[in-house]
Amino acid sequence: MRWLTLPDGTRTTGRFGWKAAQPTLASQSSEAFFLDMGLSTPLHPEPWGDCTEAQTACRNAPHGREGEDGFEIPDSLLSRVVAYVAALGVPGTPQDASGARLFASTGCARCHQPALPTADGGTARLFTDLLLHDLGPGLADTLPEPGVRPAQWRTAPLAGTKDALARATGLLHDGRARTVEAAVLWHDGEAATAVRRFRALPDRQKAALVAYVSQL
Missing domain, CATH: 1.10.760.10 (Cytochrome c-like domain)
Structure with missing residues (x-):
């Protein structure tokens, strides 16, 4: 079991990701937007994804942070993605x-x-x-x-x-x-x-x- 500390100090367990690093579908989705696509969210406000300080061209590249609420993926969009993922069906189990x-x-x-x-x-x-x-x-x-x-x-x-x-x-x-x-x-x-x-x-x-x- 992996214990995580949330921004408000609450302790909870990780459930999502290869290493159980994320406690909720919202945090897992935000992490994917941030690391896989370089898009800012309320949980990851930086608009350059995982570009390091040494990667100045990457950090200075155009981005859409000036969008709704100052995020490329605002809460209104993130909540829809989470609702969609939560509603995905599970494949049937073979009758064997x-x-x-x-x-x-x-x-x-x-x-x-x-x-x-x-x-x-x-x-x-x-x-x-x-x-x-x-x-x-x-x-x-x-x-x-x-x-x-x-x-x-x-x-x-x-x-x-x-x-x-x-x-x-x-x-x-x-x-x-x-x-x-x-x-x-x-x-x-x-x-x-x-x-x-x-x-x-x-x-x-x-x-x-x-x-x-x-x-x-």
């Missing part, structure tokens, strides 16, 4: 009882929890616990982040794996795994026991588990 049992018995479901409760009393079948876990040195990142070890990653939601495989963009944080089986075998650390159980499965059951995850 044997695959689901294998997913649980190997220990995959310990972190990739099939369902989480929602504020309205329902459930979201995301296949994640939205928490940080140490996945071993093989998946350690070289980019330091305060308060997080290099091998710690927030459990990636498996909902949408089918679409990711269809796009052939790769799995894991850096896209290194081209198949579900490869992604599983990269796991270590807290997931080492689950990986050992996966390796020990007969080929037919191993293929069934991979097929189950591939359809999420």
Whole structure:
């Protein structure tokens, strides 16, 4: 679990981003606008994104900070983006009882929890616990982040794996795994026991588990 301190001093837990660095959809969306697109928001008022002080040309480039409320992405627009993201549907879960049992018995479901409760009393079948876990040195990142070890990653939601495989963009944080089986075998650390159980499965059951995850 990653504890974060909000601007008002409140302590809360991170839930979004590869390293669980963001506590809300609003902060995650603001971070994406700021770092990925270089657009200012109320949470990130600088109009030059992540340009450093040494990158003077970048910082002096034209921007739209003179827009509504002095931000390129004002609250009125940010709130619409957050509402849209919050309303996105979750892909259906395959009706595969044997695959689901294998997913649980190997220990995959310990972190990739099939369902989480929602504020309205329902459930979201995301296949994640939205928490940080140490996945071993093989998946350690070289980019330091305060308060997080290099091998710690927030459990990636498996909902949408089918679409990711269809796009052939790769799995894991850096896209290194081209198949579900490869992604599983990269796991270590807290997931080492689950990986050992996966390796020990007969080929037919191993293929069934991979097929189950591939359809999420």
